Amino acid sequence: MPLDETARGVYVIAPTPFHADGRIDEASTDRMTDAFLEAGCDGMTILGVMGEAPKLDQAEALDLSKRIIRRAARANVIVGVTAPGFAAMRALARGVMEAGAAGVMIAPPPSLRTDDAVAAYFRQAVEAIGEDIPWVLQDYPQLFQVQMTPGIIRRIIAECPSCVMLKHEDWPGLEKISALRGFQAEGxxxxxxxxxGNGGIFLxxxxxxxxxxxxxxxxFPDMLVDLVRLSAAGERDAAHDLFDAHLPLIRYELQPGIGLAVRKHVLRRRGIIASDAQRKPxxxxxxxxxQEVEYLLARVGRHDPRARLAPL
Incomplete structure (x- = not known):
């Protein structure tokens, strides 16, 4: 189904599985897709920052997207289409939507410095991909170096009706969420x-x-599923207890530079992907x-059996 403003739950950011020689590992891609859906995820987001999207050429990106969309037929798939130019963005966006994607995700280029420039960029992006494609606004200033206040986000949403979701990754960002929901409440x-996003560090x-x-x-996207469910049900203490048990590993995985390596290591240890290889660089x-990751897994395993893995 097309993405809309009612979307909720967990849309796991999927890495791209590679063989050691840099080829895309299709068997691991299928196994990963199945595992994420069996974990209870409501959808998947592919070709994001942690999906090593810039390392794929246009044909690979489209082929990988089609494979995951087919495999995840019962779940929504959002595809990151951020690109240096609108022609490449449009080609990928139209291609994945024709293949059955639920929507696309767009991040701002780091050159934007004013609210007017930010708003104009997203209007032009929508014009390029088509107003019929629902899209996600990615707000990740730590990486993209573009600061978007609640006010400019509200402006983008007003000027771009096809924007149906915010991927919120500002940090600190709790007050931004409150401000946006306040705008909604006041009409x-x-x-x-x-x-x-942000690895769930403030979820x-x-x-x-x-x-x-x-x-x-x-x-552990299955933990995120449980946390979201507990929070939505008002089981505050149970949600925080689960979060606290995983927090040391969440923090370790959030390190710039090696975060993806940590994530792929644990996914390999869980049997979800065959290799923790990344495409160069x-x-x-x-x-x-x-050793540190294995120590943290053992500690999490004291509270959550999903982390009790066989020793290396």
């Missing part, structure tokens, strides 16, 4: 779905501030870092 902004309180769920790639865990 100055239409409702949009808000899903949160416990983001849910309480009005987020609809998570769009992130922590190596990429990072790798040192032997010491592997």
């Amino acid at each position: 100055s902004m239409r409702r949009i779905s808000i899903l949160c 416990d309180f983001e849910m309480e501030r009005g987020a609809d769920g998570a769009m992130t790639g922590y190596a 990429g990072s790798a865990l040192s032997a010491k870092a592997v």
